[in-house]
Amino acid sequence: MRLVFFGSPDFAVPGLEALHEISDVAAVISQPDRPAGRGLALRPPAVKQRALGLGLDVWQPKKVRTPEFAERLRELNADVGVVVAYGRILPRAVLDAPRTGCVNVHASLLPRWRGAAPIQWSIVNGDPETGVTLMQMDEGMDTGPILATARTAIERNDDAASLSERLSRLGAELLREELPRYVAGELTPTPQDDAYVTMAPLLEKAHGRIDWNKPSREVHNQIRGMTPWPGAHTTLDGRRIKVYRAQFSTLDPEAAVPGQVIALDKEGILVACTDGTIELQELQESGRKRMDARAFISGRGIQVGDRFSNEGTDA
Numbered sequence: 072m073r074l075v076f077f078g079s080p081d082f083a084v085p086g087l088e089a090l091h092e093i094s095d096v097a098a099v100i101s102q103p104d105r106p107a108g109r110g111l112a113l114r115p116p117a118v119k120q121r122a123l124g125l126g127l128d129v130w131q132p133k134k135v136r137t138p139e140f141a142e143r144l145r146e147l148n149a150d151v152g153v154v155v156a157y158g159r160i161l162p163r164a165v166l167d168a169p170r171t172g173c174v175n176v177h178a179s180l181l182p183r184w185r186g187a188a189p190i191q192w193s194i195v196n197g198d199p200e201t202g203v204t205l206m207q208m209d210e211g212m213d214t215g216p217i218l219a220t221a222r223t224a225i226e227r228n229d230d231a232a233s234l235s236e237r238l239s240r241l242g243a244e245l246l247r248e249e250l251p252r253y254v255a256g257e258l259t260p261t262p263q264d265d266a267y268v269t270m271a272p273l274l275e276k277a278h279g280r281i282d283w284n285k286p287s288r289e290v291h292n293q294i295r296g297m298t299p300w301p302g303a304h305t306t307l308d309g310r311r312i313k314v315y316r317a318q319f320s321t322l323d324p325e326a327a328v329p330g331q332v333i334a335l336d337k338e339g340i341l342v343a344c345t346d347g348t349i350e351l352q353e354l355q356e357s358g359r360k361r362m363d364a365r366a367f368i369s370g371r372g373i374q375v376g377d378r379f380s381n382e383g384t385d386a
Contacts, residue, residue: 072254073097075149075169079116082235083155085243086176087118090153091125093247097147102158103131136162144168150254154208155242166208171254173208176242178235179271180204180220182263185213186271190238191231193271194296197288200224201234203242205249207260216260219249230298230316274301281305281314282381283330287347291319294349305330305379307356307371312379315361316353324348330379339364342379 072094076087079102090096099122107114122129132140141164144152152173154161166173179189181204186192193201202222209215221241225234252258279301281290294303294317303314317339324343327333334341339350355361356371367373 072251073148073150074250075100075144075147075152076118076122077101077152077154077157077161077173078118079158080156081117082178082239082242083118083157084121085239086153086155086246087121088125089243089247090250091127093251096122096125096127097149098128098130098144100130100132100135100157103133135159135165138164141165141168151250152208153246153250155246160210160212161208163210166210174218174250174253175206175208175213175215176246177204177206177213178238178242180222181206181213181217182265182268184269184271187273189271190235191271191274191296192269194225194229194231194234195292197292198225201238203238203245205245205253214263216262218253218258218260219245221245228295230295232299276301279303280381281379283342283379284345284381287319287321287344287349290344290349291317305381307373307377307379311357313355313357313361314351314353315355316351318350318352319347320350321347328378330381332373332375332377332379335368335373335375337365340368340373 074090074094074096075098076090076096077100078087099118101116101119104113104115106112119129144165145168149169151171152169154173154175161173179193180202184192200222202220204217205219206217207215223237223241249258279297281293281303294314297303298315305312305314324333327343329343329345331343332340333343333348339352342349342351352364353361354367
């Protein structure tokens with residue numbers, strides 16, 4: 072089985088490694104190097120770094136909608152193209168370049184959570200489970216027919232980082248098991264049911280702003296879904312506070328207003344929501360280090376009765 076692999080971030084690396092073990096990877100297509108860090112030095116995508124370590128040929132086209140790029144792909148005589156978090160929508164000429172077309176590993180159970188951020192939105196919306204879908208690609212946004220799926224529960228303490236890592240490995244195993252069957256013509260594509268479509272739009276900083284006027288479970292889901300990026304955030308006395316880890320409770324906040332601190336202990340800062348409370352366990356004030364609740368309470372001088380706000384925190 073000869074293939075071409077499209078991928079860029081860490082999420083795609085296990086898939087590349089699995090395919091390198093079971094196939095002939097003719098080329099790896101990845102995004103161009105981007106400036107990163109304080110010095111804005113060019114940083115290669117994770118897939119490029121791993122591909123070079125495996126001795127594979129890496130391409131980093133600035134444009135994929137050119138006749139020259141499609142022709143170069145056709146010259147590889149690949150059986151299939153595999154796309155895992157590449158980061159660009161591919162045109163028809165590119166999708167048709169391999170003998171059996173291109174397939175994609177998407178980090179949701181399609182048609183739920185089509186789009187750029189399926190992992191984050193599945194957590195934010197309190198889904199009990201998610202998974203990965205192997206789909207036959209068309210020119211739409213995650214609209215192609217389904218070839219195979221694998222499922223996993225979303226655990227109470229999962230955040231976007233931990234769930235992404237698990238789905239990455241699950242996707243790699245799905246490719247290992249099902250891609251040879253697809254190339255051999257043994258999988259039957261199943262059209263997606265548009266009645267069940269939900270969208271997972273690209274994340275923005277504003278999505279991380281905590282609204283304390285929501286139930287504690289929803290606030291907890293938001294904190295988990297927005298970690299590590301864009302980060303769940305709030306303000307205290309006008310200072311931006313990022314929340315990395317928390318737990319929700321159904322404890323009645325009684326007369327406290329949403330966002331008000333109702334208790335402090337070594338485990339966390341108990342904050343009122345409209346229904347229940349949130350225990351903030353790991354925080355970071357703008358310009359300071361990330362720390363646990365005990366260190367934050369000591370260093371910040373926070374007191375019962377102080378109030379977190381959801382205004383003006385997206386800068």
